[in-house]
Amino acid sequence: MSSRCAACKNQTRKCSSDCIFFPYFPANDPQRFACVHRIYGGSNVGKMLQQIPPYLREQAANTLYFEAQRRIQDPVYGCTGIISKLYEQINNTEIALAHIQTQIACLKLQVPQEKAESNFNVLRAQSSGTTEFQWQSQVCWFN
Amino acid sequence: MSSRCAACKNQTRKCSSDCIFFPYFPANDPQRFACVHRIYGGSNVGKMLQQIPPYLREQAANTLYFEAQRRIQDPVYGCTGIISKLYEQINNTEIALAHIQTQIACLKLQVPQEKAESNFNVLRAQSSGTTEFQWQSQVCWFN
DSSP states (O other): OOOOOHHHHHTTOOOOTTOSSTTTSOTTOHHHHHHHHHHHOHHHHHHHHHTSOGGGHHHHHHHHHHHHHHHHHOTTTHHHHHHHHHHHHHHHHHHHHHHHHHHHHHHHHHSOHHHHHHHHHHHHHHHGGGGGGOOOOOSOTTO | OOOOOHHHHHTTOOOOTTOSSTTTSOTTOHHHHHHHHHHHOHHHHHHHHHTSOGGGHHHHHHHHHHHHHHHHHOTTTHHHHHHHHHHHHHHHHHHHHHHHHHHHHHHHHHSOHHHHHHHHHHHHHHHGGGGGGOOOOOSOTTO
């Protein structure tokens, strides 16, 4: 049974005890290394991991793998395509929230003052948190 | 004055008339090529562009550049960090919307039936569009 990691197996070389790939690209998941190798090149992945403190390397390897998978699935837009869609959906939610707040304002006028107060104190506190969703409205924001 | 693109200039080679980089990596923006070269390697970028229909190559070059910039700015999380934050914010908005809808239901009980109807028809139509925001709740969804 081989004790080499997926990267060293792929490159048919010995896997040293301090191999940068060994903890993050196990031999039993060759597809994981193949993916990052195809998009970034094995030596670039090694260089990127080397530049990161050891305790953050696992997260870096995971995000590189995720982004490589996305680029293979969507060679034109990659991860940027996901980000575009999320921005668009946040914009749509912003619009929906604004409509709902207008409707609430209308209802407030119809509800007797003393009854409305207790509800609207809660509403005010919540709606003040929505200012963080002020995104750019263009879809092609990455150009 | 050189007629070579940024990639050919960087690699100190001749820039042929059918150079794959020429339209997307102009000589007057050497930083753009340097960025993708550092993350993906020049030859990987060339290979990726070759595999994409010509009319989509500009978008692909833009998204590769965007993702490379992000990886340089955030070597651990890259673009995946942006996606994580957007998922988290969408989750928070979902929660805020659910609270608002509960408040609206409370108000509905307080508003005379005939007055409430016209407002809530609009609200119902809007809230039915929020089902698309049912995201995974974990922050580390990419692992």
